[in-house]
Amino acid sequence: MTSTDDSPGADDTGRVIREPVSAPLADGREILFYSAGDEPPVPGVDHRDLPAAPRDSPTRIRRDPQTRDWVMIAPTRQERTYKPPRKMCPLCPDPTGRSSEVPAEDYDVVVFENRFPSLSTAHAGTGFTLPEPVDELLVEAPGYGRCEVVCFTSDHDGAFSRLSPERARMMVDVWSQRTDDLLSRDGVEEVFCFENRGEEIGVTLTHPHGQIYAYPFRTHRTTTMTEAAREHRSRTGTDLFETILATEVADGRRVLRRTEYTTAFVPFAARWPAEVHIYPNRHVRRLAELTDAEADDLALTYLDVLRAYDDLYGKPLPYIASWHQYRPDADEGHLHAELFSIRRSADKLKYLAGSESGRDAFVTDKTPEDVAADLRKVLR
Ligand SMILES: [Zn+2]
Structure with missing residues (x-):
């Protein structure tokens, strides 16, 4: 577990962006705890019996030769948690560390690596670079990158629109910290913070949350x-x-x-x-x-x-x-x-x-x- 003191942002704005406390989940993925107050957050221990997260990225990216857009191929996402009953919500805090992704009494904001990622970190720090497609028509590479889940409230029935102005502002800082951290990593080209809200959009967990994708390529848009x-x-x-x-x-x-x-x-x-x-x-x-x-x-x-x-x-x-x-x-x-x-x-x-x-x-x-x-x- 590591924690660092407040450190100023990379740019000379005078704004202080607080660093999170990092802890491991049972399968080796990382969870980051952010505190709204002055007290540092206290992560619990994840006691779940989970298979270790794969060392090699289970996903691939392929370039569409017609448009040059990259497509993420992530078959393991088929197994992801789909509309679990409320008492099994993986985003509610769980002090016992046995039933949720967030082993803690409570939390303000947490960010953790998605258990069913479209892109994963297996190649982090190994100097990954995207293949430069020149003449080759069929270009494929490991699905390097990182997909994170962002829980901006521990309230299962909450919504971003009902957050206090202070918590919404804290989220601007959390997105700032995540973006700069991910952009600083080998091979990450673009960082995308977003929220899908509503079953109509295809959201499979009702607990309010957002996501962050760190792509190894520049997206079409x-x-x-x-x-x-x-x-x-x-x-x-x-x-x-x-x-x-x-x-x-x-x-x-x-x-x-x-x-x-x-x-x-x-x-x-x-x-x-x-x-x-x-x-x-x-x-x-x-x-x-x-x-x-x-x-x-x-x-x-x-x-x-x-x-x-x-x-x-x-x-x-x-x-x-x-x-x-x-x-x-x-x-x-x-x-x-x-x-x-x-x-x-x-x-x-x-x-x-x-x-x-x-x-x-x-x-x-x-x-x-x-x-x-x-x-x-x-x-x-
Ligand atoms: Zn929940």
Whole structure:
């Protein structure tokens, strides 16, 4: 078990990002405990009889020769825990260390390696590099990387939208710490913090939680956005994301909330129901670069949007909340969150049909301006 004292973030923001206490799970995976107070967290011992986590990555990645997108092939995920009864919830704290992933009396925030990962750490520290596909058509590599589960409350019936502002702000720090830790590891190209909420989205555990993927490759969406930003810069000499933000603010019709530090808006060409993007006003690449005031305000705005989601149809809205962060040395990119739902009305879900699934060409049945007007009505 290791613990380190508070250490300042990598960037000179004056913000202190606290390090977690690390402990081993019964099969060798790592769990990280984060404390909301000044007392260090006290992990318990995991007494479960689990087979050791495999040393070699059980998953593979293959590159689609048509699109150059990487696909993760993870057959062992078929065995993952599916909608367990409440008393067997693997995310509730378990002081006996016999029935849950979190051996502890209680916890504030914990992060642990996914037991059924799409990518795993077997090659950590061994100088893994992604094969450079040049001429080879069929490129395959070990599924190197790391998949983490993030429990932002020990309350089984809680929700991110009902977290206190202090806990939401703590989550900004946890995501910051995880992102920088994972980005510093050999072979990790991109870190993706996200939350899927709602059975409609395919969530298999009801206890509120998020996930983090550390990919060994650049994802399709990041690649596309980076290329668009490069093209924009070479044509106009300006930053694409700063221009988007300034344009949305000047237009105003889709803006939901704008403060000194943060702007939330429905994007001009929203693809999904209730799609909202949240940008810090200052140009930064990732969460660790925010100042304290910016991180506080971003957390509040994020909570406001999630609470508006809950009020939109008078029942919890299934959503995906995804953070876009970029490496410190990335030539393009602006930290932002993209949130969206698959519920398109009080009683209808949006299914990805032929045009969306077959061509990635989205059709929406509501204008982004109307979506923004509806969300503004329920924004507190
Ligand atoms: Zn639970």
